[in-house]
Amino acid sequence: MGWEARRIITLLTDFGLNDPFVGMMKGVIFGINPYVALVDLCHTSKAYDPSEGTFLLTTAYRYFPQGTIHVAVVDPGVGGPRRPILVTCDGHLFIGPDNGLLSSLAEQAGSSGVRAITAARYFLQPVSATFHGRDIFAPVAGHLSLGTEPAELGEPIDDYVRLALPRATPSGTSLIRGEVLHVDRFGNLVTNIARADLELLAAGGLLMGLLVHAAGLEIPIVAYYGQVAPSAPGAVIGSADYLEIFVNQGDASRFLDVGRGTEVVVGRRDVVTSHL
Incomplete structure (x- = not known):
């Protein structure tokens, strides 16, 4: 394993920098693929507010090469019924909660580019009810960086949560x-x-x-x-x-x-x- 596995993964969260949460996500990813390149996109997105995270992600992702995997976690509904989803858009992969955070990208991708992540074999077990960033999103990103195909993670959906950013x-x-x-x-x-x-x-x-x-x-x-x-x-x-x-x-x-x-x-x- 070497440079052929050196995919880029970006991380955007509302976790801040005072706790070890971001570091633990990185540890999980490195445990799956130690050759991956991790980029901290932002960890001070407004807490509990997917709309700001959406804006930051959609204005930043295009400056990364195609094939980049973006993990976005602004997730006030963690542990509840909301689904983890994967969006394939514009040559990039986006992983995050189905709470509108990825909806503007999902709209670009179309329904065939949005999947509910249901393949628990790619999760870190046991899955905590309070830290899906570590137990679901990070390991899924790690496996994708090694070549796991999006189709292996779950079926396409078109009923994802829409979150419309206000327009001028x-x-x-x-x-x-x-x-x-x-x-x-x-x-x-x-x-x-x-x-x-x-x-x-x-x-x-x-x-x-x-x-x-x-x-x-x-x-x-x-x-x-x-x-x-x-x-x-x-x-x-x-x-x-x-x-x-x-x-x-x-x-x-x-x-x-x-x-x-x-x-x-x-x-x-x-x-x-x-x-x-």
Whole structure:
């Protein structure tokens, strides 16, 4: 066994870094395939909230090579009737609970790309009612990394739990309304307003001709953080191609006293204020 078995497995959880939970999942995976490459995608996704985990996973997975296995565990229903599922999408494999966490990827994959994981022979026994990340998701990922075929894990399903992320919506032809989906480590407010939404709104003009309105403030769109003064707010197209509100060398979440779910409105400078 060697480089041919060196698959990549990413881990996204809400476990944090103060407990050994993530380390134990890695230990289980290495016990099955010691040659696998493990990547910590994120372990500070909002606890008990699959929607934020969905956003983080769907904006990150495409930067990994095809064949990567992604384990996502944000699982408030652990031990209950919810199923573990496997999604095959865009050349990647995704493992997680059937609570909506993987539903946006499942929608892309279609029903033939979604399976309920029922093959208990691939689980770590006995299975704890409180730690399926260690006892189900991690060992399944380890076996997949060694070449286990998805069809061996269970039958296709089409009744998986759907979780629709809020979408930015046009308001007439001059405004678009969205909301904050994620607050990152720096306090930047990442919205669901995509670059494509803004380009459509700008109608061929510069994005800097648009104005962002959030928490009672009018905020300019700039090309990079340093285009506003230190401690001043601005908005920029972030690395995931979504609009984010920032404070230069500061924390926008604290500065504006807002968080996830806050409404954000974008429009042309000459109309945004009068149409709010």
